[in-house]
Amino acid sequence: MVKAYQAACVQMASELGDKHTNLSTMRRWVQKICGEHPDLRLVVFPELVTTGFILGEKACEAAELHDGEHLGFISKLAAEYQVHIVYGYVERGAGGKIYDSQQLVSDQGKPLLNYRKIHLTEFEKSTFSAGHELAVVDTALGKIGMQICWDLAFPELSRLQALQGCDLLVASSAWESPYAPELQKFSMARAIDNTLHLVVSNSVGECSGFNFSGHSGIYDPTGKALSQLQDQAGYSIALIDPIIQQQCRNGFFSMLEERRLDVYSLNNESDQ
Template sequence: MTASGQFTIALAQCTVRSGAVADNRERARTMIARAAARGADLVALPELFTAGYFAFDEYERASEPLDGETAAMVAEAAAAHDVAVLAGTIVEDLSATESAPTPAEEGLANTAMLFDAAGERRLVYRKHHLFGYESAESEVLVAGDAVDVADIGPFTIGVTTCYDLRFPELYRTLVETGATLVLVPSAWPYPRIEHWQTLSRARAIENQLFLAAVNGSGSFPDATLLGRSTVYDPWGTPVASIGDEAGLVVADVDPSQVSRVREEFPALADRRQ
Protein backbone atom coordinates (compact mmCIF):
# COMPACT_ATOMS: atom_id res chain seq x y z
CA MET A 1 0.00 0.00 0.00
CA THR A 2 1.28 3.45 -0.86
CA ALA A 3 2.09 6.13 1.69
CA SER A 4 -1.11 7.95 0.67
CA GLY A 5 -3.20 5.00 1.80
CA GLN A 6 -3.99 3.84 -1.72
CA PHE A 7 -4.34 0.07 -2.20
CA THR A 8 -3.81 -1.65 -5.56
CA ILE A 9 -5.98 -4.57 -6.62
CA ALA A 10 -5.07 -6.67 -9.65
CA LEU A 11 -7.47 -9.11 -11.31
CA ALA A 12 -5.68 -11.80 -13.32
CA GLN A 13 -8.02 -12.68 -16.17
CA CYS A 14 -6.13 -15.82 -17.14
CA THR A 15 -6.64 -18.01 -20.19
CA VAL A 16 -8.00 -21.31 -18.89
CA ARG A 17 -7.77 -24.45 -21.02
CA SER A 18 -9.42 -27.80 -20.41
CA GLY A 19 -7.10 -30.68 -19.52
CA ALA A 20 -4.07 -28.40 -19.09
CA VAL A 21 -3.71 -28.10 -15.31
CA ALA A 22 0.07 -27.63 -15.28
CA ASP A 23 -0.05 -25.03 -18.07
CA ASN A 24 -2.95 -23.19 -16.44
CA ARG A 25 -1.09 -23.13 -13.14
CA GLU A 26 2.03 -21.75 -14.83
CA ARG A 27 0.02 -19.00 -16.55
CA ALA A 28 -1.38 -18.05 -13.17
CA ARG A 29 2.13 -17.89 -11.69
CA THR A 30 3.19 -15.55 -14.51
CA MET A 31 0.16 -13.33 -13.94
CA ILE A 32 0.94 -13.03 -10.23
CA ALA A 33 4.47 -11.90 -11.07
CA ARG A 34 3.17 -9.38 -13.63
CA ALA A 35 0.66 -8.00 -11.14
CA ALA A 36 3.32 -7.59 -8.48
CA ALA A 37 5.57 -5.80 -10.97
CA ARG A 38 2.75 -3.30 -11.51
CA GLY A 39 2.58 -2.56 -7.81
CA ALA A 40 -0.33 -4.78 -6.78
CA ASP A 41 -1.02 -5.27 -3.08
CA LEU A 42 -3.51 -8.03 -3.88
CA VAL A 43 -4.02 -10.19 -6.97
CA ALA A 44 -7.04 -12.43 -7.57
CA LEU A 45 -7.26 -15.43 -9.90
CA PRO A 46 -10.49 -16.74 -11.49
CA GLU A 47 -12.72 -19.68 -10.64
CA LEU A 48 -11.25 -23.15 -11.30
CA PHE A 49 -8.27 -21.60 -13.04
CA THR A 50 -6.40 -24.92 -13.00
CA ALA A 51 -9.11 -27.36 -14.11
CA GLY A 52 -11.43 -25.13 -16.15
CA TYR A 53 -14.99 -24.78 -14.90
CA PHE A 54 -16.66 -26.44 -17.88
CA ALA A 55 -14.26 -29.39 -17.97
CA PHE A 56 -16.44 -31.46 -15.63
CA ASP A 57 -14.85 -34.73 -16.73
CA GLU A 58 -11.48 -33.35 -15.59
CA TYR A 59 -12.53 -32.49 -12.04
CA GLU A 60 -11.52 -35.75 -10.43
CA ARG A 61 -8.12 -35.80 -12.13
CA ALA A 62 -7.48 -32.14 -11.34
CA SER A 63 -8.58 -32.37 -7.69
CA GLU A 64 -6.11 -31.74 -4.88
CA PRO A 65 -6.06 -31.02 -1.13
CA LEU A 66 -5.72 -27.54 0.35
CA ASP A 67 -1.99 -28.09 0.73
CA GLY A 68 -1.54 -29.43 -2.80
CA GLU A 69 0.53 -28.18 -5.74
CA THR A 70 -1.61 -25.13 -6.45
CA ALA A 71 -1.58 -23.91 -2.86
CA ALA A 72 2.19 -24.41 -2.73
CA MET A 73 2.68 -22.44 -5.94
CA VAL A 74 0.47 -19.57 -4.83
CA ALA A 75 2.00 -19.39 -1.35
CA GLU A 76 5.49 -19.34 -2.84
CA ALA A 77 4.58 -16.67 -5.39
CA ALA A 78 2.87 -14.51 -2.77
CA ALA A 79 5.89 -14.58 -0.49
CA ALA A 80 8.39 -14.13 -3.33
CA HIS A 81 6.59 -11.06 -4.70
CA ASP A 82 5.29 -9.66 -1.39
CA VAL A 83 1.69 -9.65 -2.62
CA ALA A 84 -1.51 -11.15 -1.22
CA VAL A 85 -3.13 -13.66 -3.60
CA LEU A 86 -6.58 -15.14 -3.94
CA ALA A 87 -6.07 -18.60 -5.44
CA GLY A 88 -9.23 -18.20 -7.50
CA THR A 89 -10.76 -21.58 -6.87
CA ILE A 90 -9.51 -25.13 -7.21
CA VAL A 91 -11.25 -28.50 -7.24
CA GLU A 92 -10.58 -29.57 -3.67
CA ASP A 93 -10.47 -33.24 -2.72
CA LEU A 94 -12.20 -33.05 0.66
CA SER A 95 -11.13 -36.55 1.65
CA ALA A 96 -7.50 -35.46 1.37
CA THR A 97 -7.99 -32.29 3.43
CA GLU A 98 -7.81 -32.73 7.19
CA SER A 99 -10.69 -31.22 9.20
CA ALA A 100 -12.49 -29.93 6.13
CA PRO A 101 -15.15 -27.46 7.38
CA THR A 102 -18.03 -28.84 5.32
CA PRO A 103 -21.03 -31.06 6.05
CA ALA A 104 -19.56 -33.80 3.86
CA GLU A 105 -16.42 -35.66 4.84
CA GLU A 106 -15.55 -36.59 1.29
CA GLY A 107 -16.21 -35.53 -2.27
CA LEU A 108 -15.06 -32.55 -4.32
CA ALA A 109 -15.58 -28.86 -3.58
CA ASN A 110 -15.12 -25.62 -5.49
CA THR A 111 -12.70 -23.96 -3.08
CA ALA A 112 -11.03 -20.55 -2.87
CA MET A 113 -7.94 -19.83 -0.76
CA LEU A 114 -6.67 -16.39 0.24
CA PHE A 115 -2.97 -15.99 1.05
CA ASP A 116 -1.32 -12.96 2.60
CA ALA A 117 1.91 -11.38 1.34
CA ALA A 118 3.94 -13.71 3.56
CA GLY A 119 2.43 -16.74 1.84
CA GLU A 120 0.25 -17.69 4.82
CA ARG A 121 -3.23 -19.02 4.11
CA ARG A 122 -5.75 -16.69 5.76
CA LEU A 123 -9.13 -17.79 4.43
CA VAL A 124 -10.82 -20.79 2.83
CA TYR A 125 -14.19 -20.45 1.09
CA ARG A 126 -16.13 -23.31 -0.47
CA LYS A 127 -18.73 -22.21 -3.03
CA HIS A 128 -22.19 -22.20 -1.47
CA HIS A 129 -24.47 -22.14 -4.50
CA LEU A 130 -23.78 -24.85 -7.07
CA PHE A 131 -25.02 -24.13 -10.57
CA GLY A 132 -27.72 -26.48 -11.82
CA TYR A 133 -28.80 -24.86 -15.07
CA GLU A 134 -27.39 -27.02 -17.90
CA SER A 135 -24.38 -27.68 -15.67
CA ALA A 136 -22.97 -30.75 -13.94
CA GLU A 137 -21.50 -28.72 -11.09
CA SER A 138 -24.28 -29.57 -8.62
CA GLU A 139 -23.90 -33.27 -9.50
CA VAL A 140 -20.14 -33.57 -9.05
CA LEU A 141 -19.38 -31.08 -6.26
CA VAL A 142 -20.29 -30.64 -2.60
CA ALA A 143 -21.52 -27.21 -1.45
CA GLY A 144 -19.81 -25.34 1.38
CA ASP A 145 -21.58 -23.69 4.29
CA ALA A 146 -18.97 -21.55 6.08
CA VAL A 147 -18.62 -17.77 5.68
CA ASP A 148 -15.44 -16.09 6.86
CA VAL A 149 -13.43 -12.91 6.37
CA ALA A 150 -9.74 -12.05 6.68
CA ASP A 151 -7.93 -8.76 7.20
CA ILE A 152 -5.47 -8.01 4.40
CA GLY A 153 -3.90 -4.57 4.66
CA PRO A 154 -6.67 -1.99 5.20
CA PHE A 155 -9.48 -4.27 4.00
CA THR A 156 -11.59 -6.93 5.64
CA ILE A 157 -12.00 -9.35 2.75
CA GLY A 158 -14.74 -11.87 2.02
CA VAL A 159 -15.03 -14.25 -0.91
CA THR A 160 -17.96 -15.56 -2.92
CA THR A 161 -17.81 -17.55 -6.15
CA CYS A 162 -19.52 -16.90 -9.50
CA TYR A 163 -23.16 -18.13 -9.18
CA ASP A 164 -23.17 -16.85 -5.59
CA LEU A 165 -23.66 -13.38 -7.14
CA ARG A 166 -27.34 -14.22 -7.61
CA PHE A 167 -27.93 -14.69 -3.88
CA PRO A 168 -27.75 -11.30 -2.11
CA GLU A 169 -28.33 -12.71 1.38
CA LEU A 170 -24.83 -14.20 1.32
CA TYR A 171 -23.37 -10.71 0.85
CA ARG A 172 -25.42 -9.35 3.76
CA THR A 173 -23.85 -12.02 5.93
CA LEU A 174 -20.40 -10.86 4.81
CA VAL A 175 -21.25 -7.22 5.59
CA GLU A 176 -22.43 -8.23 9.06
CA THR A 177 -19.11 -10.05 9.50
CA GLY A 178 -17.27 -6.83 8.66
CA ALA A 179 -16.41 -7.18 4.96
CA THR A 180 -15.31 -4.04 3.13
CA LEU A 181 -14.06 -5.81 -0.02
CA VAL A 182 -15.54 -8.93 -1.62
CA LEU A 183 -13.57 -10.93 -4.19
CA VAL A 184 -15.64 -12.91 -6.69
CA PRO A 185 -13.65 -15.51 -8.68
CA SER A 186 -15.82 -16.63 -11.58
CA ALA A 187 -16.17 -18.58 -14.81
CA TRP A 188 -19.06 -16.57 -16.27
CA PRO A 189 -19.90 -17.45 -19.89
CA TYR A 190 -21.50 -15.72 -22.84
CA PRO A 191 -24.22 -14.61 -23.46
CA ARG A 192 -25.10 -13.40 -19.91
CA ILE A 193 -23.06 -10.16 -20.01
CA GLU A 194 -25.81 -8.00 -18.51
CA HIS A 195 -26.29 -10.42 -15.63
CA TRP A 196 -22.56 -10.44 -14.86
CA GLN A 197 -22.26 -6.67 -14.84
CA THR A 198 -25.59 -5.84 -13.20
CA LEU A 199 -25.34 -8.35 -10.36
CA SER A 200 -21.74 -7.40 -9.56
CA ARG A 201 -22.60 -3.72 -9.50
CA ALA A 202 -25.74 -4.31 -7.41
CA ARG A 203 -23.85 -6.29 -4.77
CA ALA A 204 -21.36 -3.40 -4.45
CA ILE A 205 -24.08 -0.74 -4.27
CA GLU A 206 -26.41 -2.42 -1.81
CA ASN A 207 -23.60 -3.43 0.55
CA GLN A 208 -21.56 -0.23 0.13
CA LEU A 209 -18.24 -1.98 -0.34
CA PHE A 210 -15.64 -2.66 -3.00
CA LEU A 211 -16.36 -5.69 -5.15
CA ALA A 212 -13.72 -7.21 -7.42
CA ALA A 213 -15.16 -9.72 -9.89
CA VAL A 214 -12.46 -11.73 -11.67
CA ASN A 215 -13.47 -13.89 -14.60
CA GLY A 216 -11.47 -16.19 -16.83
CA SER A 217 -10.79 -16.06 -20.56
CA GLY A 218 -11.06 -18.92 -23.02
CA SER A 219 -13.41 -21.35 -24.76
CA PHE A 220 -14.65 -24.85 -24.01
CA PRO A 221 -16.71 -27.16 -26.24
CA ASP A 222 -20.00 -25.86 -24.83
CA ALA A 223 -19.15 -22.38 -23.54
CA THR A 224 -16.94 -19.33 -23.91
CA LEU A 225 -15.99 -17.20 -20.91
CA LEU A 226 -16.99 -13.56 -21.34
CA GLY A 227 -14.15 -12.05 -19.30
CA ARG A 228 -14.95 -8.45 -18.32
CA SER A 229 -13.24 -8.67 -14.94
CA THR A 230 -14.05 -5.46 -13.08
CA VAL A 231 -13.39 -3.66 -9.81
CA TYR A 232 -16.41 -1.70 -8.51
CA ASP A 233 -16.29 0.95 -5.80
CA PRO A 234 -18.92 1.29 -3.00
CA TRP A 235 -21.10 3.48 -5.26
CA GLY A 236 -21.13 0.71 -7.88
CA THR A 237 -18.89 2.69 -10.21
CA PRO A 238 -16.44 0.59 -12.29
CA VAL A 239 -12.90 1.59 -11.32
CA ALA A 240 -11.12 -0.61 -13.87
CA SER A 241 -12.21 -3.30 -16.31
CA ILE A 242 -11.17 -5.35 -19.36
CA GLY A 243 -12.81 -7.08 -22.35
CA ASP A 244 -12.88 -10.83 -22.95
CA GLU A 245 -9.20 -11.23 -23.76
CA ALA A 246 -6.64 -12.48 -21.23
CA GLY A 247 -4.97 -9.73 -19.26
CA LEU A 248 -4.62 -7.82 -16.00
CA VAL A 249 -7.06 -5.36 -14.51
CA VAL A 250 -5.21 -3.02 -12.14
CA ALA A 251 -7.18 -0.67 -9.91
CA ASP A 252 -5.86 1.84 -7.39
CA VAL A 253 -8.51 2.24 -4.70
CA ASP A 254 -8.93 4.26 -1.52
CA PRO A 255 -10.01 1.91 1.32
CA SER A 256 -11.41 4.83 3.33
CA GLN A 257 -14.08 5.30 0.66
CA VAL A 258 -16.11 2.50 2.25
CA SER A 259 -16.56 4.32 5.55
CA ARG A 260 -17.12 7.65 3.79
CA VAL A 261 -19.89 6.25 1.61
CA ARG A 262 -21.54 4.50 4.55
CA GLU A 263 -21.48 7.75 6.54
CA GLU A 264 -22.63 9.95 3.66
CA PHE A 265 -25.47 7.62 2.61
CA PRO A 266 -26.22 5.38 5.62
CA ALA A 267 -28.52 2.89 3.89
CA LEU A 268 -27.13 -0.05 5.83
CA ALA A 269 -28.06 1.66 9.10
CA ASP A 270 -31.66 1.98 7.89
CA ARG A 271 -32.14 -1.77 7.37
CA ARG A 272 -35.09 -3.40 9.13
CA GLN A 273 -34.61 -7.07 9.94
Protein backbone atom coordinates in the same frame (compact mmCIF):
# COMPACT_ATOMS: atom_id res chain seq x y z
CA MET B 1 -7.87 2.12 9.15
CA VAL B 2 -6.04 0.34 6.32
CA LYS B 3 -4.32 2.65 3.85
CA ALA B 4 -5.52 2.74 0.24
CA TYR B 5 -3.95 0.04 -1.92
CA GLN B 6 -3.93 -1.26 -5.48
CA ALA B 7 -5.79 -4.43 -6.43
CA ALA B 8 -5.88 -6.29 -9.74
CA CYS B 9 -8.20 -8.80 -11.37
CA VAL B 10 -6.72 -11.17 -13.93
CA GLN B 11 -8.79 -12.39 -16.86
CA MET B 12 -7.31 -15.51 -18.44
CA ALA B 13 -8.14 -18.73 -20.25
CA SER B 14 -7.05 -21.96 -18.58
CA GLU B 15 -6.02 -25.19 -20.28
CA LEU B 16 -8.40 -27.98 -19.30
CA GLY B 17 -6.76 -30.27 -16.72
CA ASP B 18 -3.25 -28.87 -17.30
CA LYS B 19 -2.27 -27.61 -13.86
CA HIS B 20 1.38 -27.08 -14.73
CA THR B 21 0.59 -24.82 -17.67
CA ASN B 22 -2.08 -22.90 -15.78
CA LEU B 23 0.10 -22.30 -12.73
CA SER B 24 2.90 -21.13 -15.01
CA THR B 25 0.48 -18.72 -16.69
CA MET B 26 -0.59 -17.41 -13.30
CA ARG B 27 3.03 -16.82 -12.40
CA ARG B 28 3.60 -14.83 -15.59
CA TRP B 29 0.61 -12.64 -14.83
CA VAL B 30 1.77 -11.92 -11.29
CA GLN B 31 5.28 -11.18 -12.53
CA LYS B 32 3.94 -8.83 -15.22
CA ILE B 33 1.46 -6.96 -13.03
CA CYS B 34 3.83 -6.55 -10.08
CA GLY B 35 6.56 -5.44 -12.45
CA GLU B 36 4.30 -2.73 -13.88
CA HIS B 37 2.72 -1.83 -10.52
CA PRO B 38 5.29 -2.33 -7.72
CA ASP B 39 2.85 -1.17 -5.03
CA LEU B 40 0.24 -3.79 -5.89
CA ARG B 41 -1.21 -5.56 -2.82
CA LEU B 42 -3.83 -7.98 -4.18
CA VAL B 43 -4.31 -10.14 -7.30
CA VAL B 44 -7.55 -12.05 -7.93
CA PHE B 45 -7.72 -14.95 -10.41
CA PRO B 46 -10.79 -16.73 -11.89
CA GLU B 47 -12.77 -19.70 -10.65
CA LEU B 48 -11.10 -23.12 -11.16
CA VAL B 49 -8.16 -21.33 -12.74
CA THR B 50 -5.65 -24.10 -11.93
CA THR B 51 -7.54 -26.72 -13.97
CA GLY B 52 -9.93 -24.82 -16.19
CA PHE B 53 -13.69 -25.28 -15.82
CA ILE B 54 -13.64 -29.01 -15.28
CA LEU B 55 -16.59 -31.33 -14.57
CA GLY B 56 -17.42 -34.99 -14.06
CA GLU B 57 -14.77 -37.67 -13.76
CA LYS B 58 -12.06 -35.28 -14.94
CA ALA B 59 -12.78 -33.04 -11.97
CA CYS B 60 -12.49 -35.98 -9.59
CA GLU B 61 -9.12 -36.89 -11.10
CA ALA B 62 -7.87 -33.29 -10.90
CA ALA B 63 -9.04 -32.62 -7.34
CA GLU B 64 -6.44 -31.84 -4.68
CA LEU B 65 -6.46 -31.34 -0.94
CA HIS B 66 -6.73 -27.73 0.20
CA ASP B 67 -3.02 -27.77 1.04
CA GLY B 68 -1.95 -29.59 -2.11
CA GLU B 69 0.66 -28.75 -4.73
CA HIS B 70 -1.32 -25.73 -5.94
CA LEU B 71 -1.08 -24.05 -2.54
CA GLY B 72 2.66 -24.59 -2.26
CA PHE B 73 3.16 -22.99 -5.67
CA ILE B 74 0.93 -19.99 -4.97
CA SER B 75 2.34 -19.48 -1.47
CA LYS B 76 5.86 -19.18 -2.86
CA LEU B 77 4.62 -16.86 -5.61
CA ALA B 78 2.80 -14.60 -3.15
CA ALA B 79 5.81 -14.38 -0.84
CA GLU B 80 8.20 -13.74 -3.72
CA TYR B 81 6.20 -10.76 -5.01
CA GLN B 82 4.77 -9.76 -1.62
CA VAL B 83 1.21 -9.71 -2.88
CA HIS B 84 -2.03 -11.31 -1.66
CA ILE B 85 -3.43 -13.84 -4.15
CA VAL B 86 -6.95 -15.22 -4.55
CA TYR B 87 -7.53 -18.15 -6.91
CA GLY B 88 -9.92 -21.01 -7.64
CA TYR B 89 -9.22 -24.75 -7.77
CA VAL B 90 -10.87 -28.18 -7.43
CA GLU B 91 -10.75 -29.38 -3.83
CA ARG B 92 -10.96 -32.95 -2.58
CA GLY B 93 -12.64 -32.95 0.81
CA ALA B 94 -13.51 -35.57 3.40
CA GLY B 95 -15.42 -38.63 2.25
CA GLY B 96 -14.35 -38.16 -1.33
CA LYS B 97 -16.48 -35.05 -1.81
CA ILE B 98 -15.37 -32.61 -4.50
CA TYR B 99 -15.70 -28.84 -4.06
CA ASP B 100 -15.42 -25.79 -6.29
CA SER B 101 -13.07 -23.91 -3.97
CA GLN B 102 -11.10 -20.71 -3.61
CA GLN B 103 -7.98 -19.86 -1.62
CA LEU B 104 -6.70 -16.57 -0.23
CA VAL B 105 -2.95 -16.44 0.40
CA SER B 106 -1.24 -13.53 2.17
CA ASP B 107 1.68 -11.47 0.88
CA GLN B 108 3.89 -13.54 3.20
CA GLY B 109 2.78 -16.77 1.54
CA LYS B 110 0.50 -17.79 4.40
CA PRO B 111 -2.84 -19.45 3.53
CA LEU B 112 -5.54 -17.33 5.18
CA LEU B 113 -8.79 -18.97 4.14
CA ASN B 114 -10.20 -21.76 2.00
CA TYR B 115 -13.74 -21.17 0.73
CA ARG B 116 -16.13 -23.70 -0.83
CA LYS B 117 -18.68 -22.38 -3.30
CA ILE B 118 -22.11 -22.21 -1.68
CA HIS B 119 -24.39 -21.63 -4.68
CA LEU B 120 -23.90 -24.20 -7.43
CA THR B 121 -25.51 -24.05 -10.87
CA GLU B 122 -27.55 -27.02 -12.08
CA PHE B 123 -24.77 -28.44 -14.26
CA GLU B 124 -22.26 -28.16 -11.39
CA LYS B 125 -24.34 -30.07 -8.86
CA SER B 126 -23.59 -33.47 -10.41
CA THR B 127 -19.85 -32.89 -9.83
CA PHE B 128 -19.43 -30.64 -6.82
CA SER B 129 -20.77 -30.62 -3.30
CA ALA B 130 -22.00 -27.26 -2.03
CA GLY B 131 -20.18 -25.40 0.71
CA HIS B 132 -22.01 -24.29 3.85
CA GLU B 133 -19.78 -21.65 5.45
CA LEU B 134 -19.53 -17.94 4.74
CA ALA B 135 -16.01 -16.69 4.10
CA VAL B 136 -14.80 -13.52 5.81
CA VAL B 137 -11.23 -13.29 7.04
CA ASP B 138 -8.98 -10.69 8.67
CA THR B 139 -6.01 -9.70 6.52
CA ALA B 140 -3.45 -6.92 6.34
CA LEU B 141 -5.84 -5.32 3.83
CA GLY B 142 -8.81 -5.42 6.19
CA LYS B 143 -11.60 -7.99 6.31
CA ILE B 144 -12.05 -9.74 2.97
CA GLY B 145 -15.17 -11.66 1.97
CA MET B 146 -14.83 -14.41 -0.63
CA GLN B 147 -17.33 -15.56 -3.26
CA ILE B 148 -17.33 -17.71 -6.38
CA CYS B 149 -19.23 -16.86 -9.56
CA TRP B 150 -22.95 -17.69 -9.11
CA ASP B 151 -22.69 -16.63 -5.45
CA LEU B 152 -22.85 -13.04 -6.74
CA ALA B 153 -26.45 -13.58 -7.84
CA PHE B 154 -27.61 -13.97 -4.24
CA PRO B 155 -27.82 -10.69 -2.31
CA GLU B 156 -28.21 -12.44 1.04
CA LEU B 157 -24.64 -13.74 0.97
CA SER B 158 -23.02 -10.36 0.39
CA ARG B 159 -25.25 -8.72 2.99
CA LEU B 160 -24.27 -11.27 5.64
CA GLN B 161 -20.60 -10.75 4.80
CA ALA B 162 -21.05 -6.98 5.08
CA LEU B 163 -22.70 -7.42 8.47
CA GLN B 164 -19.69 -9.48 9.57
CA GLY B 165 -17.54 -6.41 8.97
CA CYS B 166 -16.30 -7.19 5.46
CA ASP B 167 -14.27 -4.33 3.91
CA LEU B 168 -13.80 -5.87 0.46
CA LEU B 169 -15.53 -8.57 -1.56
CA VAL B 170 -13.55 -10.71 -4.00
CA ALA B 171 -15.19 -13.03 -6.52
CA SER B 172 -13.46 -15.63 -8.68
CA SER B 173 -15.72 -16.48 -11.60
CA ALA B 174 -16.24 -18.61 -14.69
CA TRP B 175 -19.26 -16.72 -15.98
CA GLU B 176 -20.63 -17.79 -19.33
CA SER B 177 -21.44 -15.91 -22.50
CA PRO B 178 -23.85 -14.35 -23.34
CA TYR B 179 -24.51 -13.29 -19.76
CA ALA B 180 -21.80 -10.65 -19.34
CA PRO B 181 -24.42 -7.91 -18.77
CA GLU B 182 -25.88 -9.91 -15.90
CA LEU B 183 -22.44 -10.37 -14.32
CA GLN B 184 -21.92 -6.62 -14.46
CA LYS B 185 -25.37 -5.89 -13.01
CA PHE B 186 -24.94 -8.34 -10.16
CA SER B 187 -21.49 -6.91 -9.41
CA MET B 188 -22.73 -3.33 -9.34
CA ALA B 189 -25.68 -4.33 -7.16
CA ARG B 190 -23.63 -6.24 -4.59
CA ALA B 191 -21.19 -3.32 -4.29
CA ILE B 192 -23.81 -0.59 -3.88
CA ASP B 193 -26.17 -2.73 -1.75
CA ASN B 194 -23.47 -3.12 0.87
CA THR B 195 -21.34 -0.03 0.22
CA LEU B 196 -18.28 -2.19 -0.46
CA HIS B 197 -15.47 -2.38 -2.98
CA LEU B 198 -15.72 -5.52 -5.10
CA VAL B 199 -13.07 -7.24 -7.25
CA VAL B 200 -14.40 -9.71 -9.84
CA SER B 201 -12.10 -11.94 -11.89
CA ASN B 202 -13.78 -13.87 -14.70
CA SER B 203 -12.48 -16.42 -17.20
CA VAL B 204 -12.31 -16.00 -20.97
CA GLY B 205 -12.08 -18.49 -23.81
CA GLU B 206 -13.64 -21.93 -24.21
CA CYS B 207 -13.41 -24.85 -21.80
CA SER B 208 -15.52 -28.01 -21.41
CA GLY B 209 -17.90 -26.72 -24.06
CA PHE B 210 -18.54 -23.44 -22.27
CA ASN B 211 -17.59 -20.00 -23.57
CA PHE B 212 -16.70 -17.52 -20.86
CA SER B 213 -17.65 -13.88 -21.11
CA GLY B 214 -14.79 -11.99 -19.47
CA HIS B 215 -15.82 -8.49 -18.38
CA SER B 216 -13.92 -8.71 -15.10
CA GLY B 217 -13.93 -5.50 -13.11
CA ILE B 218 -13.33 -3.59 -9.92
CA TYR B 219 -16.24 -1.67 -8.39
CA ASP B 220 -16.41 1.08 -5.81
CA PRO B 221 -18.92 1.30 -2.92
CA THR B 222 -21.40 3.21 -5.12
CA GLY B 223 -21.46 0.42 -7.71
CA LYS B 224 -19.32 2.36 -10.19
CA ALA B 225 -16.82 0.37 -12.25
CA LEU B 226 -13.38 1.75 -11.40
CA SER B 227 -11.76 -0.41 -14.07
CA GLN B 228 -13.09 -3.06 -16.40
CA LEU B 229 -12.03 -5.52 -19.07
CA GLN B 230 -13.85 -6.68 -22.19
CA ASP B 231 -13.69 -10.24 -23.56
CA GLN B 232 -9.94 -10.73 -24.04
CA ALA B 233 -7.22 -11.94 -21.69
CA GLY B 234 -5.66 -9.18 -19.63
CA TYR B 235 -5.74 -7.52 -16.25
CA SER B 236 -7.44 -4.54 -14.69
CA ILE B 237 -6.22 -2.51 -11.73
CA ALA B 238 -7.78 0.03 -9.39
CA LEU B 239 -7.27 1.73 -6.04
CA ILE B 240 -9.17 0.31 -3.07
CA ASP B 241 -9.62 3.22 -0.65
CA PRO B 242 -11.30 2.45 2.71
CA ILE B 243 -11.78 6.17 3.34
CA ILE B 244 -14.10 6.40 0.33
CA GLN B 245 -16.15 3.52 1.70
CA GLN B 246 -16.50 5.26 5.05
CA GLN B 247 -17.43 8.56 3.40
CA CYS B 248 -20.13 6.81 1.37
CA ARG B 249 -21.60 5.12 4.44
CA ASN B 250 -21.55 8.37 6.40
CA GLY B 251 -23.26 10.20 3.55
CA PHE B 252 -25.93 9.31 0.99
CA PHE B 253 -25.17 5.57 0.97
CA SER B 254 -26.20 4.91 4.58
CA MET B 255 -28.40 1.87 3.87
CA LEU B 256 -26.64 -0.51 6.27
CA GLU B 257 -27.06 1.91 9.17
CA GLU B 258 -30.68 2.72 8.35
CA ARG B 259 -32.06 -0.80 7.93
CA ARG B 260 -35.48 -1.34 9.54
CA LEU B 261 -35.05 -4.70 11.21
CA ASP B 262 -38.27 -4.13 13.14
CA VAL B 263 -40.30 -4.54 9.93
CA TYR B 264 -38.18 -7.06 8.00
CA SER B 265 -40.14 -10.22 8.74
CA LEU B 266 -42.51 -12.59 6.96
CA ASN B 267 -45.92 -12.44 8.60
CA ASN B 268 -47.57 -15.06 6.43
CA GLU B 269 -46.51 -18.56 7.49
CA SER B 270 -47.01 -19.82 3.94
CA ASP B 271 -44.26 -17.45 2.80
CA GLN B 272 -41.67 -18.85 5.20
